[in-house]
Amino acid sequence: xxxxxxxxxxxxxxxxxxxxxxxxxxxxxxxxxxxxxxxxxxxxxxxxxxxxxxxxxxxxxxxxxxxxxxxxxxxxxxxxxxxxxxxxxxxxxxxxxxxxxxxxxxxxxxxxxxxxxxxxxxxxxxxxxxxxxxxxxxxxxxxxxxxxxxxxxxxxxxxxxxxxxxxxxxxxxxxxxxxxxxxxxxxxxxxxxxxxxxxxxxxxxxxxxxxxxxxxxxxxxxxxxxxxxxxxxxxxxxxxxxxxxxxxxxxxxxxxxxxxxxxxxxxxxxxxxx
Amino acid sequence: xxxxxxxxxxxxxxxxxxxxxxxxxxxxxxxxxxxxxxxxxxxxxxxxxxxxxxxxxxxxxxxxxxxxxxxxxxxxxxxxxxxxxxxxxxxxxxxxxxxxxxxxxxxxxxxxxxxxxxxxxxxxxxxxxxxxxxxxxxxxxxxxxxxxxxxxxxxxxxxxxxxxxxxxxxxxxxxxxxxxxxxxxxxxxxxxxxxxxxxxxxxxxxxxxxxxxxxxxxxxxxxxxxxxxxxxxxxxxxxxxxxxxxxxxxxxxxxxxxxxx
Numbered sequence: 067x068x069x070x071x072x073x074x075x076x077x078x079x080x081x082x083x084x085x086x087x088x089x090x091x092x093x094x095x096x097x098x099x100x101x102x103x104x105x106x107x108x109x110x111x112x113x114x115x116x117x118x119x120x121x122x123x124x125x126x127x128x129x130x131x132x133x134x135x136x137x138x139x140x141x142x143x144x145x146x147x148x149x150x151x152x153x154x155x156x157x158x159x160x161x162x163x164x165x166x167x168x169x170x171x172x173x174x175x176x177x178x179x180x181x182x183x184x185x186x187x188x189x190x191x192x193x194x195x196x197x198x199x200x201x202x203x204x205x206x207x208x209x210x211x212x213x214x215x216x217x218x219x220x221x222x223x224x225x226x227x228x229x230x231x232x233x234x235x236x237x238x239x240x241x242x243x244x245x246x247x248x249x250x251x252x253x254x255x256x257x258x259x260x261x262x263x264x265x266x267x268x269x270x271x272x273x274x275x276x277x278x279x280x281x282x283x284x285x286x287x288x289x290x291x292x293x294x295x296x297x298x299x300x301x302x303x304x305x306x307x308x309x310x311x312x313x314x315x316x317x318x319x320x321x322x323x324x325x326x327x328x329x330x331x332x333x334x335x336x337x338x339x340x
Numbered sequence: 341x342x343x344x345x346x347x348x349x350x351x352x353x354x355x356x357x358x359x360x361x362x363x364x365x366x367x368x369x370x371x372x373x374x375x376x377x378x379x380x381x382x383x384x385x386x387x388x389x390x391x392x393x394x395x396x397x398x399x400x401x402x403x404x405x406x407x408x409x410x411x412x413x414x415x416x417x418x419x420x421x422x423x424x425x426x427x428x429x430x431x432x433x434x435x436x437x438x439x440x441x442x443x444x445x446x447x448x449x450x451x452x453x454x455x456x457x458x459x460x461x462x463x464x465x466x467x468x469x470x471x472x473x474x475x476x477x478x479x480x481x482x483x484x485x486x487x488x489x490x491x492x493x494x495x496x497x498x499x500x501x502x503x504x505x506x507x508x509x510x511x512x513x514x515x516x517x518x519x520x521x522x523x524x525x526x527x528x529x530x531x532x533x534x535x536x537x538x539x540x541x542x543x544x545x546x547x548x549x550x551x552x553x554x555x556x557x558x559x560x561x562x563x564x565x566x567x568x569x570x571x572x573x574x575x576x577x578x579x580x581x582x583x584x585x586x587x588x589x590x591x592x593x594x595x596x597x598x599x600x601x
Contacts, residue, residue, distance in 0.1 A: 073421045077433070080418055084440050084480065087451035094454075102454045143352045150349015162349055165356040168364070171584050173538040175554045176573045179561060180363035187566050188366055205359045208352070238343045245345075262442050268541050269554075273561060286446035290453065290545050305447035312442045316435060 088309055095302035100295045112303035115296055122300060129265065129281040136203035137260035143204065144211025144260075145253050149245065151212075152219045166209045178202060178273035185274070198274035203264050210263060211256030218252030219245075364577070370570035383571035393556065400552040403468070404536035407475040411483040411532045412525065414476070419487035419524070420517070423494075434488055441481045449545045452477050456546070467548040474542045479535060483528040490524025491517070526587045534580055 094102055098109040116122055151162040169177050185191045185198040193199070222245065230240040246253075268283040275284065282304070289297055374380045387393045418437060422430050440448060456463055456470060463470055494517065502512040538554035551559070553576055560569030 073425070076417055077421060080414060080480075081436060083477070084437070087455045087477075088440075088443065088448065091451040091454060101457070103458050143355055146348040147352025147355075150346055150352065153345040154349055155346075158346075158349065158353070162353050162356065165353075165360050168360050171534075171580055173534060173554065173576055173580060175538045175540075175557050176367075176576050176580075177363075179557050179569055179573050180367045181359060182561070183366050183370060183566055183570060184359075184363040187370075201359055204355075208355070212352070236343070237345065241343075241345060241348075266442075266445055268446065269539075272558075282444050283446045286444070286450060287541055287545060290446075290450055301447065301450060305443075305451060308443055308447060312439060316439055316442075320432065320435065 088305065091302045092306040092309060095299065095306045100299060112299045115300040116303045116307070119297075119300065122297070122304075125280045125282065125285045126304070128279055132199065132203060132271075132281060133261050133264040136200055136207055136264045137257055139200070139204045140207035140260045141211050141253060141257045144208040144256060145215050145249070147208070148212045148215040148219055149241075149249075152216065166212050169205055169209045170213070174206070174267065174269040175273075177205065178270035181205060181270070182273040193274060194276040194278075196276065196279075199271060199276070199279070202270040202274040203267065206267060206270055207260035207263050210259045211253075214256035214259060215249055215252040218249040222248045367570045367573050367577075370566050371574045372571075374567060383567055386568075387571060387575060396551040396553060396556055399550055400537045400554075403471050403475070403552060404533050407472050407479070407536040408529055408533045410472060410476050411480055412528065415480060415483035415487055415528065416521075416525075418484050419491050423488050423492035424496075434484075437484050438481045445478055446541075446545070449474055449478065449542060453546060463547045467543075467546075467550060470546040471543050471548045474546050475532075475536050475539065478539070478542055479532045482531040482535075486527040486531065487521065487524040490521050490527075494520050530583060530587050534583065537579075538576060 090102055095112050096108055096110070098106040098111060147162060147166070151159045154162075181198060181202045185201060186193060191197050226248075227240050227244050230244045231237065235243070265281075266283070267281070268287060271281045271284050275281070280288070286301055289301060371383055372379055372381070374382065422434055422437075427433065452474060453463070456473065460466055460470075498516055498520070499512055502516045507515065537552060540552050540554035540558060543550070543552060543555070553572065556572045557569050557576075560566070560572065
């Protein structure tokens with residue numbers, strides 16, 4: 067009996083460790099308290115501050131723009147790279163694959179610092195041009211897109227491409243209409259991964275961003291080193307909003323996966339009945 | 341010119357050369373030169389002779405080892421319980437454990453900090469403890485995921501066979517499950533240990549002013565000392581390569597980070 071209880075209890079305790087801080091902060095974000103433990107009345111002030119303070123809205127918009135832009139570029143480059151590497155000769159292919167691993171295993175601090183060295187120190191490109199920042203984030207994300215697209219290409223049935231060529235398609239048409247549709251799931255998950263990597267990055271932005279630009283990470287880290295209380299508690303609201311968005315996205319993708327699975331089993335059952 | 345699928349790889353190959361290979365070459369150049377561009381070993385010698393930097397190395401290792409062990413001790417039971425349970429919704433529960441990965445770390449650490457503030461009163465009193473708690477909080481999902489993947493792939497029949505042959509639960513675990521889950525442990529450890537040596541922003545946020553290896557790069561960066569910073573980057577890079585060669589799990593990290601997307 068005791069053993070049966072211990073397992074769920076352990077899982078529950080770890081979940082509490084992971085979620086209690088976020089949930090408490092969410093609770094207090096709807097009050098006028100300035101620190102946890104002080105019970106005050108219900109208030110939406112933090113949310114008003116979050117969405118009306120130009121400094122905060124600008125920082126959020128900047129973070130999202132950077133993530134989308136970097137993820138798009140990374141997806142384009144990484145996908146093309148994966149297709150190219152797969153069809154290239156062994157040496158070219160392993161050259162790309164090996165270099166691709168470097169940012170994956172490297173510490174973000176080192177990646178950020180080394181890009182700063184090349185672009186800012188050696189080439190004198192101004193950080194204000196955003197080039198180092200975008201290059202840094204694409205370097206962070208593209209290898210993961212490459213890694214999530216590659217398995218899809220390997221699984222692909224290559225005879226369909228040959229068939230398309232035999233039927234008169236140009237290589238480019240065959241690529242766009244035969245190869246790409248088959249690897250779309252890998253491209254989408256690579257893109258999603260790129261977005262989350264860019265949103266969560268601190269170090270690369272820190273070493274490459276313009277002084278006047280902040281991502282959520284760099285802004286929050288600075289703010290915790292002694293900002294005004296209104297900003298501090300508005301960030302609790304931001305944390306809550308992001309938490310809710312993540313929950314919704316996870317729920318939506320889980321529901322979609324479950325529906326796909328259900329449709330799949332349904333189809334299989336129908337096929338067996340025939 | 342005829343279109344060829346191979347040529348699609350060229351832009352990415354060029355990109356990798358410019359933004360991955362070239363920065364590393366310049367890291368080498370700056371690490372072994374001084375302000376006048378003269379070759380010097382001074383940066384390297386300085387790291388291995390200065391008591392401060394050696395202390396930093398020691399402190400980094402201490403934090404990284406303790407964090408990794410704590411993560412492993414917490415994550416293994418979670419992964420094991422989930423992977424061996426017959427619950428139908430176990431993938432949903434697993435999702436709960438990895439979801440924090442997708443919430444911005446700085447906001448999560450802020451949340452943790454507020455709680456620690458209430459519990460401890462003054463964060464500065466327990467710098468080491470807080471660093472370990474903060475990093476465990478940040479990295480735990482990265483340890484759970486590869487462990488879960490490895491353990492859930494184990495053939496249940498092996499465990500049953502051990503039991504049929506007379507092994508008790510503990511023996512089965514120690515002699516069958518644990519040895520077979522070593523690949524998952526290695527990949528989990530590599531995803532926690534290296535960030536724990538370099539991710540100094542977690543310490544910063546929790547008012548721990550002692551340096552770890554990453555902080556050295558941060559301080560050289562702040563002082564525009566590119567040569568010193570490059571040497572530390574290079575030393576870290578060497579350690580990372582060594583670690584990766586030893587664990588031989590290069591492919592794992594990418595797949596683990598992307599497994600749930």
